[in-house]
Amino acid sequence: MAESFPMNGGDGTYSYTKNSQYQKQATDFAKGTIQEAILDKLDLVSVSDTFRIVDFGCSVGPNTFITVQNIIQAVENKCSLQGLDPGNIDFQVFFNDHTANDFNTLFASFPPDRQYYAAAAPGSFHGRLFPRASIGLAYSSYALQWLSRVPEGVCDRKSAAWNEGRIHYSGSSGDVVRAYSDQFEKDMDVFMKARADEIVGGGLMFLIMPGIPDGVCHSQLLLGVLFNLLGSSLMDLATEGIIDKAEIDEFNLPIYAPSVGEMTKLIEKNGCFSIERIELTNPRSKVDEPIDVRSLIMHLRAGMEAVFTKHFGDGVVEKMFDKTLGKSEEFSNFLKSNYPNSGQLFVVLKRK
Amino acid sequence: MAESFPMNGGDGTYSYTKNSQYQKQATDFAKGTIQEAILDKLDLVSVSDTFRIVDFGCSVGPNTFITVQNIIQAVENKCSLQGLDPGNIDFQVFFNDHTANDFNTLFASFPPDRQYYAAAAPGSFHGRLFPRASIGLAYSSYALQWLSRVPEGVCDRKSAAWNEGRIHYSGSSGDVVRAYSDQFEKDMDVFMKARADEIVGGGLMFLIMPGIPDGVCHSQLLLGVLFNLLGSSLMDLATEGIIDKAEIDEFNLPIYAPSVGEMTKLIEKNGCFSIERIELTNPRSKVDEPIDVRSLIMHLRAGMEAVFTKHFGDGVVEKMFDKTLGKSEEFSNFLKSNYPNSGQLFVVLKRK
Numbered sequence: 001m002a003e004s005f006p007m008n009g010g011d012g013t014y015s016y017t018k019n020s021q022y023q024k025q026a027t028d029f030a031k032g033t034i035q036e037a038i039l040d041k042l043d044l045v046s047v048s049d050t051f052r053i054v055d056f057g058c059s060v061g062p063n064t065f066i067t068v069q070n071i072i073q074a075v076e077n078k079c080s081l082q083g084l085d086p087g088n089i090d091f092q093v094f095f096n097d098h099t100a101n102d103f104n105t106l107f108a109s110f111p112p113d114r115q116y117y118a119a120a121a122p123g124s125f126h127g128r129l130f131p132r133a134s135i136g137l138a139y140s141s142y143a144l145q146w147l148s149r150v151p152e153g154v155c156d157r158k159s160a161a162w163n164e165g166r167i168h169y170s171g172s173s174g175d176v177v178r179a180y181s182d183q184f185e186k187d188m189d190v191f192m193k194a195r196a197d198e199i200v201g202g203g204l205m206f207l208i209m210p211g212i213p214d215g216v217c218h219s220q221l222l223l224g225v226l227f228n229l230l231g232s233s234l235m236d237l238a239t240e241g242i243i244d245k246a247e248i249d250e251f252n253l254p255i256y257a258p259s260v261g262e263m264t265k266l267i268e269k270n271g272c273f274s275i276e277r278i279e280l281t282n283p284r285s286k287v288d289e290p291i292d293v294r295s296l297i298m299h300l301r302a303g304m305e306a307v308f309t310k311h312f313g314d315g316v317v318e319k320m321f322d323k324t325l326g327k328s329e330e331f332s333n334f335l336k337s338n339y340p341n342s343g344q345l346f347v348v349l350k351r352k
Numbered sequence: 353m354a355e356s357f358p359m360n361g362g363d364g365t366y367s368y369t370k371n372s373q374y375q376k377q378a379t380d381f382a383k384g385t386i387q388e389a390i391l392d393k394l395d396l397v398s399v400s401d402t403f404r405i406v407d408f409g410c411s412v413g414p415n416t417f418i419t420v421q422n423i424i425q426a427v428e429n430k431c432s433l434q435g436l437d438p439g440n441i442d443f444q445v446f447f448n449d450h451t452a453n454d455f456n457t458l459f460a461s462f463p464p465d466r467q468y469y470a471a472a473a474p475g476s477f478h479g480r481l482f483p484r485a486s487i488g489l490a491y492s493s494y495a496l497q498w499l500s501r502v503p504e505g506v507c508d509r510k511s512a513a514w515n516e517g518r519i520h521y522s523g524s525s526g527d528v529v530r531a532y533s534d535q536f537e538k539d540m541d542v543f544m545k546a547r548a549d550e551i552v553g554g555g556l557m558f559l560i561m562p563g564i565p566d567g568v569c570h571s572q573l574l575l576g577v578l579f580n581l582l583g584s585s586l587m588d589l590a591t592e593g594i595i596d597k598a599e600i601d602e603f604n605l606p607i608y609a610p611s612v613g614e615m616t617k618l619i620e621k622n623g624c625f626s627i628e629r630i631e632l633t634n635p636r637s638k639v640d641e642p643i644d645v646r647s648l649i650m651h652l653r654a655g656m657e658a659v660f661t662k663h664f665g666d667g668v669v670e671k672m673f674d675k676t677l678g679k680s681e682e683f684s685n686f687l688k689s690n691y692p693n694s695g696q697l698f699v700v701l702k703r704k
Contacts, residue, residue: 050483094471099459107451107474117482119446120472123457131402131442131468214643 005207007059008302009102015302017060017105018020019222021295023142026344029281030141030208030276031070036347038074040076042137043202046351050090051075053116054198056125058095060105065114068093069139071117072073091116094130097143099123100237129138130198138199141208147254148187148337151179154255165245168253170224177218186257188266199351205273210257211280211345220272222342223257226300233323234312241311245317251311253304261344263345273349280343293328360654361412361454362601367654369457371414375494375651379415381633382493382560383422388425389700393487395554395627396434398703402442403427403488405468406550408477409495410447412457420441423489424468446482451475451497454481476500478542482550490551492561493560500539503531504626506604518598519583520605522576529570534610540618548624551703557625562609563632563697574610574694578652581683583674586664595668603663605656615697627700632695643687645680649673 037122070340072093080093095106099122110118121129126148127142145312153159154176163172163177169180184204195205210223218224221318231248241267258266267275301321308317363369405423409415423694424445430437451474460469472570473481477492478500505511506521506528512533516523521532547557562575570576583600590597610618612632652674658670 069565090486092483092486103455103472105454105461109450110474116473117473117480120455120474121469122462123470128457132442134402134442134444144387319374 004200007101009060009105009304011105014026014298014305015060017062017295020236023027023299024063024066026208026332029139029344030067030206030346033277033346033348034067034070034139034206035077035190037204037206037277038071038137038309039078039081041205041348041350042075042078042080042082043184043350046136046200046202046204047075047079047084047089049088050263051132052094052134054094054096054121055136055335056093056096056140057146058101058106059143060102061109063141064095064106065109065111066313067108067139067141068116069114075137084167092119094119094121094135096121096123096125096129097328106342115207125170125194126187128194128197132197132198132280136205138195138205140206144188144207145166145190145205145255145257147180147183147256148190149183150252150254151183153179157249159301162249164249165231165235166228167234167248167251168224168255170227171219180256181258181262184258184262185266185274186345188263192271192272193265195199196270196351199352203351204276205347205349207345207349207352208310208346209342211263212257212259213262213280216259216341218257219253221257221339223254225256225334226254226296227253228236229327230246230300230308230320230324233320233327236323237316242309242319243312247312251308253307257343258345263347267347267349272352275347276350277346277348279346281346282342282344293332293335297324297328320324360375360657361457363457364576366650366657367412369461373679376415376418378560379419380670381601381696382558384420385629385698385700386419386422386491386558387429389524389556389558389629390423390489390666391430391433391450393700393702394427394430394556395702396486398434398556399427399431399436401440402444404444404446404482404486405438405489406446406448406473406487406491408448408490408492410453410458412448412454413461414538414673415493415602416458418620419491419493420468421463421466422689423491424516425493427489445469446471446473448473448475448477455615466640469486477546478539480546480549480663484549485552487550488552490555490557491548492558494562496540496543497559497607497609497613498557499535499608500542501535502604502606503519503535503644505531507602509601510564514601515522515589515604516601517583518689519586519603519621520576520579520607521570522532522573522579528654529669532602532608533610533614535606536610536614537618540615541622544619544622546625548622548703555703556628557699557701558701559697561697563615564609564611565695566611566613567692568611570609572693573609575607577607577686579607580650581679582652582660582676585679586668588675589668589671591631599664603660605659605672609695610697612697619699619701620700624704627699628702629698629700631698633698634694634696643684645684645687646677649676649680 008015055064079086093116153161156162161175163176167177360367430436445468505513506515513527514561515528521528589595
């Protein structure tokens with residue numbers, strides 16, 4: 001059973017719905033590339049009377065609806081160009097996320113004018129979710145970085161991979177990094193096998209997630225810097241006696257950002273998909289305004305509060321985010337002089 | 353847009369989850385009949401690599417899971433008997449209910465050992481929900497009695513169908529009854545057309561809902577008696593000055609129980625399904641113990657609180673159910689001497 005830490009539900013101040021503009025930038029950035037890939041690569045053999053699409057890790061919207069609309073338009077264009085009447089195709093879209101995701105909120109925000117049959121498939125994507133060869137196009141954005149569990153050894157003081165006083169592998173020893181990358185490899189293995197069963201021959205899969213340039217150290221990533229900032233806020237709370245340092249030692253964020261080289265190896269190991277495109281991009285490169293650190297921290301909170309709350313409890317998490325917000329100016333200055341690497345891995349795969 | 357009044361969510365005292373044993377009796381009663389119909393009537397032409405099943409109006413469980421398991425077992429048995437290996441079939445089950453249904457609770461109670469791919473299709477079944485010819489077997493239990501809207505005229509003091517001082521057609525004039533049956537006819541028309549598009553040739557549809565013996569008056573039905581009891585509790589509140597009588601005049605329960613004759617006519621009018629079986633049964637005839645009136649009222653509350661709350665507000669509904677519970681002894685005595693008709697309509701249809 002994979003561990004599950006849903007995005008914040010509802011539509012309040014700390015909700016994912018209200019704090020997912022960065023993910024939207026990523027979605028916008030990917031829009032053109034997705035349209036292009038569908039036009040060039042989608043095999044129309046995979047399109048029958050019904051074309052089924054899945055968003056793996058859809059969360060609670062609204063980004064998932066924008067992407068789905070974009071995908072359907074591109075498939076319709078492709079069909080028209082090939083002389084097929086897209087009016088003859090029924091589109092069925094499955095929204096997938098963990099069972100604990102707030103599906104009630106997702107359903108309440110379904111676009112009323114949608115041109116597809118909407119369904120949800122709750123459950124971990126680290127396992128089968130659909131009948132074999134039933135999916136024409138799969139999509140996953142900012143979900144695969146979540147590992148199915150905390151890597152082995154990183155919370156165990158007897159292990160070489162013990163990650164003392166830290167909550168993430170960025171800046172940690174090689175043993176810790178290896179424990180994380182091993183877990184990512186296992187998860188990708190399970191994910192790719194399941195998708196290979198579910199996606200029809202000629203069908204496409206788009207994977208979007210945080211990535212790291214080949215050869216760059218994880219602590220130089222924006223994500224790593226942010227996690228270290230959260231970790232240092234927790235260590236402050238330990239110094240103040242509000243929590244025990246041992247509690248921090250027992251906690252590690254199950255999040256991983258792979259490189260292009262790593263990802264390529266894992267896809268080739270599975271062997272069922274051809275890599276049509278793989279690249280590391282920077283979705284913020286097209287955005288003019290500088291990073292708003294307070295907003296960035298609110299985004300982190302919307303997406304990651306649950307994993308902290310489960311371990312530390314509500315009160316501590318409230319204090320941790322307050323402390324982190326208090327450091328936002330200092331952090332802003334740091335970002336101005338040490339602009340860290342920020343990468344988005346974009347992968348287009350085709351089922352052989 | 354059909355009106356939506358979901359069953360009470362969660363798992364508290366007044367939840368549907370805790371108050372759906374009567375519906376379970378109905379499910380148990382139908383179990384054997386469903387198995388038999390699948391064995392005799394299901395056309396294996398409708399069974400391919402993937403067999404898709406829908407429960408229209410699934411609510412929040414647990415009855416839906418029991419039924420689905422029963423259906424899958426029967427389909428597997430039928431395949432085995434015909435020399436097909438059921439291990440080669442992927443079962444995908446869609447749980448349908450209004451968008452406002454508490455799907456989060458439903459998903460949290462999915463049986464962990466289920467042998468099928470579970471999905472949800474939120475939305476009104478008075479309209480299309482699935483791609484054409486994609487469903488092998490459809491099932492709906494105690495959902496079709498809900499009309500998509502309050503019948504025309506029954507809340508309008510200028511209409512001949514005005515239902516003054518009553519909340520339901522039981523015991524009302526012919527014009528009121530006709531307004532209800534007209535609305536049911538319109539709803540069934542839309543429902544049957546949508547299902548005819550969605551169900552594959554040779555596929556089956558099971559419909560279970562409250563029914564009335566041909567020629568019997570609606571006020572002689574247990575359901576009618578119960579609704580009159582709720583109505584009289586509301587009238588008591590009006591007499592006490594807690595609500596205005598006009599509020600009662602403006603409220604009508606959008607619930608209808610058809611006869612075998614009526615249902616047969618509507619199915620034949622649609623023309624896309626053959627009637628394999630249609631009958632009025634009494635699921636309580638096999639149950640020894642007498643009706644527990646308090647429990648019956650709790651069931652009504654779990655299933656129908658939302659429709660009252662929307663119109664009268666929380667406070668009034670609380671008082672209405674309290675008053676009704678206060679009348680339960682008197683009502684018990686009435687039931688002992690005037691055992692009203694209680695019927696369950698059971699229909700097996702096959703897509704031509």
